[in-house]
Amino acid sequence: MKTFKIIVLAKQVPDTRNVGKDAMKADGTVNRAALPAIFNPEDLNALEQALRVKDQIPGASITVLTMGPARAADIIREGMFRGADDGILLTDRAFAGSDTLATSYAISRAIKKFGDVDLIVCGRQAIDGDTAQVGPQVAEKLKLPQVTYVEEVQSVNEQTIQLKRRLDNGVEIVKAPVPSVITVTGSAAPCRARNARLIMKFKHAKTVSERQEANEDYVGLFNERPYLNITEWTVNDVEVEAEQLGLSGSPTKVKKIENVVLQAKAAKKIEATDADINLLMKELIDSHTIG
């Protein structure tokens, strides 16, 4: 029987949810170094759904695919600690400056190289951009159907998959063919925790670049345990048209970035005393703002 292959698309993102005081530099620009890099939250929800599919289909495999700088290999290891089988890091300066369309092009070419795949699962959106575009754009480039806003994979076999979608105003149960691309929302089940046995197994998993950088001389180890090799592809490993990558492949351009500077309006300052609050409430009632 052929293996049921799942690709989870994941992104390493700055944790914009915890923007502390030191996140802004004195000149008002964002201090990216102060923001921890994390596994995009909804991509973790996506990984959990993929793991559940794997639980249901004996022998299924999960590959975490991410595009980013060398350190993005961290989230591939994180995925492996939670049950993914292996990972691919797509990394090259040629991809820098990509908007969602150029990103989805590069990712779709990497999936093409990967070969036959039965299911592509990703988070609905990433917290650094909130665009929700890459999933559907990858689906279109691969000419695959898509189901977005998925909260739960209800059932799956080699031909079809049944999904529950969570929309603004209700739920929808849909049946999609295999292969399809599905995007998972944050209301889906949280991802299972790291597994101690898998941490032991994969903690030395590295990309080629990481092995060179660490100057590690464990060629024997990596030959003996091939699962410790995290695949690393550069632009030369995938079949692409260069002009569709990076800035030149991005139809959207950033014209202007403004740091947020607040223009204070003259607010009435009120102390938290009974007298002051009563006065405020009286004013609001008199002006028919309330009541």
Added chain:
Amino acid sequence: MNNVFVYIEIEDGAIANVSFELLTKGRSLADQLGCQLEAVVIGSKLEGIETQIYPYGVDVVHVADDARLAPYTTLPHTSIIVNLFKAEKPQVALMGATPIGRDLGPRVSSALYSGLTADCTSLEIGSHEDKKANKIYVNLLYQIRPAFGGNIIATIINPDCRPQMATVREGVMKSEMRSKTYKGKLKKIDVAKMVSDEDFVISIIERHIEQKKVNLSAAPVIVAGGYGMGSKENFAALFELADVLGGEVAASRAAVDAGFADHDRQVGQTGVTVRPKLYIACGISGQIQHRAGMEDSAQIIAINSDENAPINSIADYVIKGEVMDVIPKMIKYYKANSK
């Protein structure tokens, strides 16, 4: 050719509010560009729907009416829009930043190789000079949105690819009819020519559409809590105040992420946009993402222990103090003094 297009979203047989808001914006963009405004409606049993659309200043309404096109599924709607756009070559295309618009928009942009900007909070027309290529672009769509956790405001342009696509959330733009007697033209789309059988590989087995339990956009008073509320339990005080004042409780993204309130109460760029008569912000620091969803409120009261919280700069009243201390005082006075 080269007109402004709006995708009209159908919800339970009726046109979604966000579509009227986009038509209103689309009309003003078309006026500035000196072109026509066109709308596309895709669904089933749409007889006569164009008469609801013309008054927004729409010159052409394209209708694709077929039993298989409702409820919405991705592929047939994509095929129709892609084929129509290839023939009509719009310069601007707008969609709601709804589950439908955010499913359809990227798919269409990928097929047409055109740029798409999600969740814009403002759309303007302007020019751009590309110094490297020594080229000047006029009449571009400026797609303006907060980015990077709301710490920056980005203006995005699509200089070379058409259409320039953008999605906008419900409530962000105002909805205003142009004229009840505005005359537009109906163009029926030949559905059979535009879709293929493969477009129907996804089947909807079941739908439970519930009315939203929380209706923030209709509430005259909103009592909103942020991360500074500290716990879900403390939100009870907000519910009490909202109840007394006849309002609703909202929350910032940080409070929702922390589990203090449900997602359907989230106000801000990635939540709901509101314009109540009174917005009481409790323990909310006021990141731009949040302010984008509430700064048009008629009156804003900020209750905060931090004197330098950004929210204070857009507030009409700033109460410096502990929320849990201030709210009971407000309730007490109101109960004693309201008619």
